[in-house]
Amino acid sequence: MATAQRMVVIGGNAAGMSAASQARRLKRPGELEIVALERGGYASYSACGIPYWIGGDVAAAGDLIARTPEQHRERDIDLRLHTEVTELDPDGCRVRVRDGGGTGQWLGYDHLVIATGARPLRPDLPGIDAPGVHGVQTMDDGRSLLEALERTGTASTRRRAVVVGAGYIGVEMAEALIRRGHRVTVLDRAQEPMTTLDPDMGRLVREAMCRMGIETVTGTAVTAVRTGADGRVRAVATEDAEYEADLVVLGLGVRPETGLARDAGLPLGESGGLLTDLAMRVRGRENVWAGGDCVEVLDLVSGLDRHIALGTHANKHGQVIGTNIGGGYATFPGVVGTAVSKVCDLEIARTGLLESQARSAGLRFVTATIESTSRAGYYPGAAPMRVKMLAEHRTGRLLGVQIVGREGAGKRVDVAAVALSASMTVEQMTFLDLGYAPPFSPLWDPVLVAARKATAAVRRAGTH
């Protein structure tokens, strides 16, 4: 009988545990031993759900856990929590593992999966490590913030929270803290919140946030976190002003967690993410795989590699890696840059390229922006939405779509996401056979209205 091969997974979350689960579906324990090493105390949870747990939409931390460690172990996946990998030796096919003190033991592998995720940006500012400054990246972060909220919840005065960063996490946390009864200020260095949108669309988000009572201060950089006599956070200082704070939440985005990979000489892209082939194998390595927030992915619209930290991609990467290690065949074809989010009842979505991204990719383009409604104008609940579309000059190829609106706006971006995958032109999109009935859409779906206008813009520009 042949000895079982060993698959070692670094990182017990979306990409890592999907890879482990999928490989286990294809290979019995006698064929493949699977060891998953997780530095923290939780595995297989929805990090994207943390803001909703904080906000109270999700009652218990346990609801965010897709599969418990026991469930993994029952399926013969040797998941080890609080176990850190301190060194990779890809030439020697081994990793150094520390589960307590000391420098740790070497563990050999036949297949290595690097799924180390991303780490939140934490600027090097005075006071940044003071009690009362919270990240929201991990379950432990979430629990700590929730405990802080519950403590302050008994205070008789309304507490103040400052959120640093107005990206997805920032606006989601603003909503969560409003729901927890805080007065909330969001600070961002950019001119408009949501730099995943063009500024003209981001402005709509800022205006809506202000109407929701979220103080939104943009175009200003945080310079320090001020602490009181008790050492706890008291305010956040910017270049121009100081904002009182009982609580500070950092939502400044993330970077790939690839220190170990870098030290081991594995190939990294411009953003610091691991570079893989489409089978999710680390470039130049036969038996090292990587997926999730620690890799760069191919952007099918620009042809460039990008870092996009999203649970849905991580899960798909894991699926592909597990299939390939399990002896099957799968590839991850790349992304088109779709993201959807909300702040209270405002839905925010994008796919493809922003104007700035299209320019950096060397593309010439036209834009079209339209206003429409989520349902037939005469139907109750018809809510306004704005759709912006980018199309390539001359060819008319769809390059990107951004949507800001109310209920029913966000997921409309999926139509554009599929059209991008299929390299459709905006003129082709004009006649897409989308679902129509008065409770669901105007006669011309807002995405089609935008496509019509973009088509006209392409034609007007066509002679130049």
Added chain:
Amino acid sequence: MATAQRMVVIGGNAAGMSAASQARRLKRPGELEIVALERGGYASYSACGIPYWIGGDVAAAGDLIARTPEQHRERDIDLRLHTEVTELDPDGCRVRVRDGGGTGQWLGYDHLVIATGARPLRPDLPGIDAPGVHGVQTMDDGRSLLEALERTGTASTRRRAVVVGAGYIGVEMAEALIRRGHRVTVLDRAQEPMTTLDPDMGRLVREAMCRMGIETVTGTAVTAVRTGADGRVRAVATEDAEYEADLVVLGLGVRPETGLARDAGLPLGESGGLLTDLAMRVRGRENVWAGGDCVEVLDLVSGLDRHIALGTHANKHGQVIGTNIGGGYATFPGVVGTAVSKVCDLEIARTGLLESQARSAGLRFVTATIESTSRAGYYPGAAPMRVKMLAEHRTGRLLGVQIVGREGAGKRVDVAAVALSASMTVEQMTFLDLGYAPPFSPLWDPVLVAARKATAAVRRAGTH
């Protein structure tokens, strides 16, 4: 100065008036005279909105009117209401027009647009013309039904309504009548309601309708409408039973209104709809155009011509016809058979082919059906939905999708509609970059889960 050409439009609704408006955008009155002839008393209204007007979601008939006759006339479109065309003479380039008594006058044209719409099926049954039996095809139908409801609304006992036909119109009218406080029975000859779905999906609709308190009796044919001593409707009889009714609504579907076209020898398809080329020109005729509910359209999935009466297609046809008559260039590429509807909070959607349609088109296929939710399972309001997918044997090409669920289910069909237009395989769909965040979708969107399962089914069947 050259004399203006004349464009004559028969039918003052979606297709006809879009064609007129678009042609007017491109040609001045001195270049093109536009005459639109409408048999009824209303033009440019949303027929699809009538059930919601009846149900009270839409307050006034006027809300359904996209553009008033005065607005058309201000744009130099000579819209004539209560004006019927009684004969076409395509060889002589003229139509016979009657606006009062008599046989009418001939009106010559340079371009003719046939947009005569569809007529509702009205089976030849005893009592079918009795007072209290209503259609819901036109504004006049709607007004008459609404007046009947308002009269019965003062009755102290809860009134009974029977809806004959459980298709889109039937279920929408069931909802409307429930909202008007009626006890509602829906009768249909088929085994399940919504024959635009496969029976296994239609069953979900029946079960949901029963839970909503709508008595839904299927597999039974209506044999007569029974009248009382006052001559008014009293009950609807089927082969098996009799259902008391103060009011009967017919929702049996429609057929193309092409009697004039047939008499004039214009080419009709199997369903009786006019056959056109992709520019919406009637086949074999240089200057006769047709669009909307009176034509057949190319089904891009099966390659066959089909009759699909939908306002959104009619509007696009009109846009294409008006562009072409106006000297531009446009084509209507065909449809993929998308439709979405709802009955109370149940959303029902489909695109592509049903099992029976795929079989008649000579296609071999596999199916996959999955259960998922509209949002992340842990997020409030996550509602169950069922997605059924058909994929072609061997090639794995997507053939169709059906969705039944609650809020957020219906418009997900659009992803499949775009994928059908792009001839994607279900395996390609598996990795589509759809918008993900817990309030919007599970980690794998339900459509992707169905695509994964369909991919596995294609592979299993692949060796045969």
